[in-house]
């Protein structure tokens with residue numbers, strides 16, 4: 001299947017920020033959203049469980065003007081609706097807030113469907129720079145908690161994308177129980193990742209039934225999105241673990257400059273780019289040959305939280321750092337010569353003898369030539385989670401890759417067993433999710449799973 005371009009507009013939108021009223025006094029977006037939040041979703045926003053009583057006065061309240069005092073600086077918008085979900089080939093934004101969720105033990109199949117419907121509806125609004133519902137942060141009854149938390153009032157869409165995923169545990173619990181009557185819809189490719197050499201995984205940063213990847217150019221917008229989606233889920237699903245990321249570590253479009261990771265190296269040079277339509281179809285998106293038709297046009301997300309011992313790295317000689325990566329630090333050119341985008345030549349010989357690109361360097365071991373031609377679309381972010389008692393930063397790479405089979409990640413990660421980079425990194429968190437195809441107005445992400 002050839003993925004559509006529909007999520008790659010890349011042009012600033014002329015839509016007004018957050019619920020600026022139209023001349024009619026209605027939300028500028030109201031007509032384009034197919035349905036409102038379910039009663040359960042509204043109850044979640046109020047922080048009331050499913051058994052709670054009726055909410056009075058559900059009539060639509062005209063949206064209230066937002067952010068008059070703040071001139072929006074990044075009104076970039078990427079449509080939520082499309083044949084593929086946004087946030088995969090979308091030019092990587094600066095910030096990430098990623099969260100995995102556990103669906104509550106008491107939730108039924110209908111609860112799960114309604115949650116995905118509510119999330120899709122809310123995401124279609126949030127990605128337009130609107131509040132989570134029409135009543136929003138300040139348009140509801142003064143006697144009720146506001147629908148929207150209000151922390152993004154006055155902020156533009158900031159390129160927000162919201163990408164939903166479903167994990168292996170959604171289909172079957174640890175005892176093999178078919179939780180939501182979808183066990184026979186589980187793709188063979190969606191399995192927990194195996195243990196890898198040097199793994200130091202913490203259970204508190206591993207797994208999840210569902211995931212939300214929110215990317216934006218403003219961290220407040222990304223956090224607002226996940227926070228409000230989490231409120232909607234109240235009583236149906238709760239956050240298991242989450243990660244804030246900054247400074248994208250990968251380009252996903254050749255129009256973007258290659259960013260740097262916390263080791264100071266350009267990261268993303270050899271990534272699959274959104275312009276590479278054939279490579280996207282071959283390596284990233286699931287096609288009609290999949291064992292599960294509902295995944296046609298979807299992809300798989302692998303997340304790995306990788307701690308980087310940056311203090312030790314900073315004491316390594318430049319030459320050693322470059323030999324470990326296999327590229328030079330200044331330009332990002334392969335050690336075999338040329339400039340950043342020159343193909344590495346693993347046969348090239350160093351003037352002092354031996355291979356110019358060390359055999360145990362990261363780029364050699366991760367290169368398609370040593371991995372049956374496999375390519376990943378990497379979309380990771382740096383993170384810093386404070387410091388330890390020794391004054392060292394808890395910092396690293398929140399690695400995210402998209403591929404049409406998680407086994408492709410597994411293949412490369414196994415090959416990285418000999419990687420000299422391993423002396424400076426540890427994988428501490430891990431998860432894998434199926435990313436269903438996109439949806440259209442009136443539908444919801446994951447609908448094919450229940451059809």
Ligand SMILES: C=CC1=C(C)c2cc3[nH]c(cc4nc(cc5[nH]c(cc1n2)c(C)c5CCC(=O)O)C(CCC(=O)O)=C4C)c(C)c3C=C
Pocket residue numbers: 261263265266267268269270271304306308325327362363366367368376396397399409412413416425
């Ligand atoms: C299993 C997949 C990968 C993990 C895990 C991983 C961790 C990791 N990578 C860097 C830094 C760099 N990686 C680079 C290239 C690169 N990395 C992977 C895969 C994983 N990396 C691939 C497939 C590639 C491309 C290889 C190629 O085709 O040439 C680079 C070089 C620049 C670039 O091409 O992006 C850097 C730098 C770190 C620091 C890290 C863990 C913390």
Ligand SMILES: [Fe+2]
Pocket residue numbers: 362366
């Ligand atoms: Fe890498």
